[in-house]
Amino acid sequence: xxxxxxxxxxxxxxxxxxxxxxxxxxxxxxxxxxxxxxxxxxxxxxxxxxxxxxxxxxxxxxxxxxxxxxxxxxxxxxxxxxxxxxxxxxxxxxxxxxxxxxxxxxxxxxxxxxxxxxxxxxxxxxxxxxxxxxxxxxxxxxxxxxxxxxxxxxxxxxxxxxxxxxxxx
Amino acid sequence: xxxxxxxxxxxxxxxxxxxxxxxxxxxxxxxxxxxxxxxxxxxxxxxxxxxxxxxxxxxxxxxxxxxxxxxxxxxxxxxxxxxxxxxxxxxxxxxxxxxxxxxxxxxxxxxxxxxxxxxxxxxxxxxxxxxxxxxxxxxxxxxxxxxxxxxxxxxxxxxxxxxxx
Numbered sequence: 462x463x464x465x466x467x468x469x470x471x472x473x474x475x476x477x478x479x480x481x482x483x484x485x486x487x488x489x490x491x492x493x494x495x496x497x498x499x500x501x502x503x504x505x506x507x508x509x510x511x512x513x514x515x516x517x518x519x520x521x522x523x524x525x526x527x528x529x530x531x532x533x534x535x536x537x538x539x540x541x542x543x544x545x546x547x548x549x550x551x552x553x554x555x556x557x558x559x560x561x562x563x564x565x566x567x568x569x570x571x572x573x574x575x576x577x578x579x580x581x582x583x584x585x586x587x588x589x590x591x592x593x594x595x596x597x598x599x600x601x602x603x604x605x606x607x608x609x610x611x612x613x614x615x616x617x618x619x620x621x622x623x624x625x626x627x628x629x630x
Numbered sequence: 631x632x633x634x635x636x637x638x639x640x641x642x643x644x645x646x647x648x649x650x651x652x653x654x655x656x657x658x659x660x661x662x663x664x665x666x667x668x669x670x671x672x673x674x675x676x677x678x679x680x681x682x683x684x685x686x687x688x689x690x691x692x693x694x695x696x697x698x699x700x701x702x703x704x705x706x707x708x709x710x711x712x713x714x715x716x717x718x719x720x721x722x723x724x725x726x727x728x729x730x731x732x733x734x735x736x737x738x739x740x741x742x743x744x745x746x747x748x749x750x751x752x753x754x755x756x757x758x759x760x761x762x763x764x765x766x767x768x769x770x771x772x773x774x775x776x777x778x779x780x781x782x783x784x785x786x787x788x789x790x791x792x793x794x795x
Contacts, residue, residue: 491644502645526646530755533646542653591668 497625528561631699640758643671647750676735684714
């Protein structure tokens with residue numbers, strides 16, 4: 462699976478939003494769900510709840526099976542159930558990998574897509590760990606590949622970014 | 631009768647089927663993805679059984695089979711007693727807090743009547759959900775097995791490998 466970390470803290474994220482924004486919290490429910498819970502339903506709901514508590518206007522919580530499948534992203538823009546939300550939205554917060562981010566930028570042109578994710582390599586999910594570990598980091602990270610893998614929190618620390626969800630409850 | 635079939639080793643548990651189902655059915659999904667040991671996932675939905683136990687135990691005959699063979703709940707008649715949920719071997723019918731009725735998969739009967747496949751099948755990114763006649767599915771499986779037998783040659787133990795995706 463793909464390993465994605467996040468470049469921003471919740472405070473950094475808030476600085477990129479205004480109270481007038483119509484926000485969509487977009488969460489992928491595949492690899493990033495296991496990246497210490499960076500994506501998935503819980504991360505999406507917790508972030509959206511916190512934003513609403515802080516006075517922001519979240520108009521839609523969108524969970525998608527795979528943001529890396531362009532057709533599925535495009536479907537959201539055209540199908541009756543969701544089209545209106547995305548027409549209204551001014552900002553999309555992606556809890557995805559960078560591939561998902563690129564697809565969002567491609568489909569929702571003209572919307573502000575916050576640059577949240579940093580994809581750092583590939584990892585393995587095991588019944589022993591119950592979470593992903595980074596086993597094959599991308600070369601540009603400077604991290605070394607190891608068969609036993611590296612916990613994502615440690616990888617994030619070494620790269621000066623963050624792992625896991627924006628908000629935990 | 632056409633049914634939705636799951637090829638388990640293709641399913642990644644992304645829950646796109648659930649999201650698609652919710653959008654098609656007033657934001658209430660009628661299928662499930664269950665995670666076992668947080669690593670293995672199983673998608674569950676109504677099997678539209680031939681001799682459906684839910685239909686047999688419904689005291690008000692709210693559950694009927696359509697001419698296409700799809701088992702549906704008539705929400706106008708349902709009294710939400712929950713008998714269907716108790717007897718379903720898959721645990722599919724559930725109580726809707728919105729409608730105060732029992733709900734379950736209707737295999738997107740409206741879409742089917744317009745010649746389209748159910749939304750869960752349309753949206754499944756790995757094609758783990760297939761829609762077709764059981765005979766087509768069985769024939770396809772036989773063809774896959776025949777290919778494996780051919781590939782395996784004399785190493786018969788190889789053909790006992792789990793099914794290919």
